[in-house]
Amino acid sequence: MAHTTHGIGGLTYDPAKKARPPELNVFVALVLIVVAFEAIGRLFLGESFLFNTRDNVDAIFNWPRLNIIILQVSIVGIIAVGVTQVILTGGIDLSSGSVVGATAMIAMSFAQTALVNGNPNPKAIFGDWAMDLPVIVPVLVGLGCGLAAGLVNGVFIAYTRIPPFIATLGMMVFARGLSRWWSNGNPISFPTEGYAAIGKGMMPVLIFVLLAVLFHLILTYTVYGKHTYAIGSNEDAARMSGIKVNRHKVLVYSIAGMLAAIAAVVLSSKNLTAQAGMGVMYELDAIAMAVIGGISLKGGRGSILGTVLGALIFGVIISGFTFVKLDAYYQEMVKGVIIVGAVVLDQWRQRRSSERT
Amino acid sequence: MSELRLHDMGDIVLETRDLTKHYGGVHALEGANFILRKGEHVAIMGDNGAGKSTFVRQITAVEQRTRGEVVFDGRAVHFAGPLEAREAGIETVFQNLALADDLDVPSNLFLGREKVLFNLGPFSILDRKAMREATMRGLEKTGVKIPNILNTIRNMSGGQRQCVAIARTAAFHSKLTIMDEPTAALGVQETAQVENIIRTLKKQGEPLILISHNMRQVFDLMDRIVVFRRGRICANLNVAETNPEDVVAYITGAKTGAEYADVA
Ligand SMILES: Nc1ncnc2c1ncn2[C@@H]1O[C@H](COP(=O)(O)OP(=O)(O)OP(=O)(O)O)[C@@H](O)[C@H]1O
Ligand SMILES: [Mg+2]
Numbered sequence: 001m002a003h004t005t006h007g008i009g010g011l012t013y014d015p016a017k018k019a020r021p022p023e024l025n026v027f028v029a030l031v032l033i034v035v036a037f038e039a040i041g042r043l044f045l046g047e048s049f050l051f052n053t054r055d056n057v058d059a060i061f062n063w064p065r066l067n068i069i070i071l072q073v074s075i076v077g078i079i080a081v082g083v084t085q086v087i088l089t090g091g092i093d094l095s096s097g098s099v100v101g102a103t104a105m106i107a108m109s110f111a112q113t114a115l116v117n118g119n120p121n122p123k124a125i126f127g128d129w130a131m132d133l134p135v136i137v138p139v140l141v142g143l144g145c146g147l148a149a150g151l152v153n154g155v156f157i158a159y160t161r162i163p164p165f166i167a168t169l170g171m172m173v174f175a176r177g178l179s180r181w182w183s184n185g186n187p188i189s190f191p192t193e194g195y196a197a198i199g200k201g202m203m204p205v206l207i208f209v210l211l212a213v214l215f216h217l218i219l220t221y222t223v224y225g226k227h228t229y230a231i232g233s234n235e236d237a238a239r240m241s242g243i244k245v246n247r248h249k250v251l252v253y254s255i256a257g258m259l260a261a262i263a264a265v266v267l268s269s270k271n272l273t274a275q276a277g278m279g280v281m282y283e284l285d286a287i288a289m290a291v292i293g294g295i296s297l298k299g300g301r302g303s304i305l306g307t308v309l310g311a312l313i314f315g316v317i318i319s320g321f322t323f324v325k326l327d328a329y330y331q332e333m334v335k336g337v338i339i340v341g342a343v344v345l346d347q348w349r350q351r352r353s354s355e356r357t
Numbered sequence: 358m359s360e361l362r363l364h365d366m367g368d369i370v371l372e373t374r375d376l377t378k379h380y381g382g383v384h385a386l387e388g389a390n391f392i393l394r395k396g397e398h399v400a401i402m403g404d405n406g407a408g409k410s411t412f413v414r415q416i417t418a419v420e421q422r423t424r425g426e427v428v429f430d431g432r433a434v435h436f437a438g439p440l441e442a443r444e445a446g447i448e449t450v451f452q453n454l455a456l457a458d459d460l461d462v463p464s465n466l467f468l469g470r471e472k473v474l475f476n477l478g479p480f481s482i483l484d485r486k487a488m489r490e491a492t493m494r495g496l497e498k499t500g501v502k503i504p505n506i507l508n509t510i511r512n513m514s515g516g517q518r519q520c521v522a523i524a525r526t527a528a529f530h531s532k533l534t535i536m537d538e539p540t541a542a543l544g545v546q547e548t549a550q551v552e553n554i555i556r557t558l559k560k561q562g563e564p565l566i567l568i569s570h571n572m573r574q575v576f577d578l579m580d581r582i583v584v585f586r587r588g589r590i591c592a593n594l595n596v597a598e599t600n601p602e603d604v605v606a607y608i609t610g611a612k613t614g615a616e617y618a619d620v621a
Contacts, residue, residue: 223471224479226460230468233457240419240455241469242440251479300459 022294022302026309033313037320049323065319067202073289073315074208075270077308078263080286081208081215082256084307087290088219089252090232090299091157091164095171096260096286099149100279101179103264107142108188108274111135111195123189135194142265143258149175150257154250172283180276189273199270207266211259216304228252232299284339289314291342298350314338368395369428370533370564371416376425378411385411387588389425393533396562398555400575400596403585403608409568410452412585413535417442417449430532440469446532450522450539452568462506463492466525495528496520498557501550515542520550527554534558535566540574552578572601584608591617 037049050066052059079096086093112121114131121131149171156167197203219225227248230238239245263282268274293310295302317338321331371393378386386408393399401409415422416429418436427434429445436442442449456465467488473481492506501520503513510518519542526534536555540548555578558565569575575582576596584592584607592607592614606612 218480221482221485222477222479223473223481223483226464226468226471226483227479229459230457230464233459234455236453237455237457238468240439240449240451242438242443243469244440248479300457 023306023309026292026294026306026313030309030313030316033316033320037316037323040324045324047323049320065323069312069315069319070205071202072318073311074204075263075267076282076285076314077208077289077311078204078211078266079260079282080289080307080311081211081304082259083283083286084290084293084295084302084304085215085219085228085252086164086256087287087295087297088228088232088299088302089249090235091249091253092287092297093153093168093253093256094165094283095149095153095168095175096256096263097279097282097284098172098175098179099146099257099260100264100267100282101276102149102175102182103142103145103261104268104274104278105179105182105188105276106145107138107261107265108191108195108268109138109182110141111138111191111268112188113190113192116190121190123187125183125188132192135192135198138191138195139198139265142261144261146257146259146261146264147254148257149260150254151250153257154253157253158246158249176276176280179278182276185276187273187275191269191272195269196272197269199266199268204266204270207262211262212304212308219304224248224251229300232296232301234300285314285335288335288339288342291346292338294349296350297343297346310342369393370395370397370430371566372426372428373412373416374426374428376412376415376427377423378408378415378420379423384588386415389590391583391590393564393566396559396564397581398559398565398567398579399581399583400579401566401568401583401585402570402575402604407585407608408588409585410537411588413449413451413537413566413568417447417535419451443469448526448529448531448534450526450534450536452537452541456510456518456522458511459509461509462496462503462521463488465510465521466492466495466528470529491528492524495524498524498527498554501547516544516547519543520547523551523554527558531563533564533566535568537568538570539567540569540571548574572604575604576601584614586610589617593617 034050041047041049047053048062050062052062079100083093083096109125110130110133112124112131114121114128116122124131153168153171156162157164219228227238227243230241230243231245231248235245264279267278289310290302290307291297291310292313293302293306293308295306317334318331321334369392371391373389373391376386376389376391389412391412401412403409414420415425416427417439418441419439429447434445436445439449457468460468463485471481472484472487472491474484475482489506496503496506501517501524503517503520510521513521519539523536523539526536540551543551552574555565555567559578567575567579579596582592582594582596582599582604583590584594584604586608592612593616594604594607594614603612607614
């Protein structure tokens with residue numbers, strides 16, 4: 001039926017001329033930003049941003065740079081997959097960065113190895129019973145932490161009507177405190193080989209891509225996705241249509257919490273250590289990725305594909321600034337500009353679309 | 358004036374007894390006793406703010422009533438929410454439409470009761486094709502004009518939205534249909550289409566409650582008129598035995614039905 005040119009009641013339309021998907025705009029922006037860095041590189045630095053210019057390497061692209069771009073956004077990208085769903089319901093999750101910190105600390109405590117180079121693990125948290133456990137234990141413990149944080153967020157938001165901003169801000173502060181208290185601020189290190197394998201090499205990218213694809217499919221093809229969009233679009237309508245809005249919100253925040261937990265496991269595995277300060281500001285990076293990717297902060301509009309493109313734009317900009325040799329302080333400042341800029345863009349998009357109705 | 362045969366419960370579809378809703382100090386609905394019989398089409402009329410929508414919201418459990426009883430389909434009901442009311446067989450077109458702007462027409466038609474291919478709890482896979490086809494069939498019956506049902510509701514005219522909301526109730530077999538000012542935003546043709554839907558329901562013997570300010574429509578289509586004034590029912594009139602001037606008098610308060618004398 002989608003391919004008919006006849007609508008209902010004798011009206012016709014051209015199915016080939018579908019409205020331009022918003023993701024296309026984000027993709028065009030990504031290309032333009034890449035082209036801009038490429039141009040700056042060629043004109044001022046005599047270097048290419050993305051293409052291989054070294055004769056001793058047989059490749060078209062500068063693969064090391066491409067890998068860094070995607071690797072550095074993949075862990076926050078995993079969080080952004082969850083934050084996207086929260087924002088689609090019209091909510092916000094400020095706790096994900098701190099949940100990463102707390103989850104990394106707790107999961108790592110169950111991932112330690114007893115002997116480091118023949119000596120007892122100097123960073124051991126628990127006794128022998130918690131040493132050299134199968135990798136599934138710390139992973140499940142981590143997922144449990146994320147689930148608990150998400151459940152608490154969701155229950156407070158759904159049943160006490162505390163604004164998501166406040167509820168998740170509370171969780172943000174609480175979880176950061178928990179991660180400091182857990183080991184009195186000491187780092188937790190020396191994981192088992194199995195745990196270390198989770199985030200090795202390009203594994204974070206693989207996990208990010210798999211989760212993004214999975215949740216893109218879920219949001220597009222399942223009742224869960226339909227209800228997520230419906231709640232963000234018109235919560236009263238969703239409620240009157242019989243959607244169990246509160247229960248659904250709890251589910252969405254729980255999933256977001258678990259995705260933050262996965263990010264924590266991958267990150268602590270990749271770094272081979274967990275620290276109380278892990279994941280600071282990740283929540284804002286994740287929100288920025290979603291908003292850059294076209295997720296409306298009002299809810300109801302956007303897709304995981306958009307968020308993935310937003311993550312790539314984020315990565316390209318950060319790498320681009322390193323490429324043009326602006327140091328870390330500038331990068332922080334630029335991140336701030338990106339976040340505010342993305343929200344301004346979102347406001348502008350909202351105004352424009354409300355003018356049309 | 359119609360005689361209410363209160364002893365004859367057999368053909369009563371819906372009855373409310375002393376149905377009351379207070380919003381803080383606002384007595385939006387006060388002691389409403391209302392009866393709807395099998396196959397009957399009843400209009401609810403009254404000025405803005407008279408409590409008509411409030412009455413509907415208590416029946417459909419969009420809000421929880423302050424006091425009173427609702428008997429539907431032979432048993433006292435206290436729905437926990439609108440889904441329970443729908444599942445019990447009450448389909449409602451709400452005055453504020455209750456559509457999700459960012460979703461397309463099939464998604465809105467099936468919101469809250471999607472057709473699924475595999476049941477996996479909340480992650481059940483949607484049967485998008487079946488919903489699309491059912492939407493086409495359902496909408497064609499209403500005679501509404503919509504170029505592309507896969508457009509979001511946001512991109513549709515007020516009348517088209519209204520027709521989607523009405524098609525939603527028509528698409529599902531129900532024991533009782535309630536429409537709150539369904540033609541308020543519609544053009545001449547679309548109004549005629551909605552009125553045709555109402556006639557079809559009448560032919561099929563499906564009972565209906567219609568809230569409307571349109572005197573011609575009510576006299577053309579309905580069997581009975583219940584008038585609300587300041588949160589109370591003040592008249593219960595058979596269409597065949599009354600006239601528009603009379604109804605206006607009840608609405609404005611110039612007259613009050615004999616059995617409701619204590620109201621005024
Ligand atoms: N949620 C609410 N909180 C407080 N007061 C309310 C609420 N909803 C309705 N009211 C009040 O209750 C009264 C009845 O409102 P209701 O919506 O039932 O009117 P109505 O008869 O449907 O009018 P209209 O013809 O304009 O739709 C009004 O005075 C209204 O202001
Ligand atoms: Mg009303």
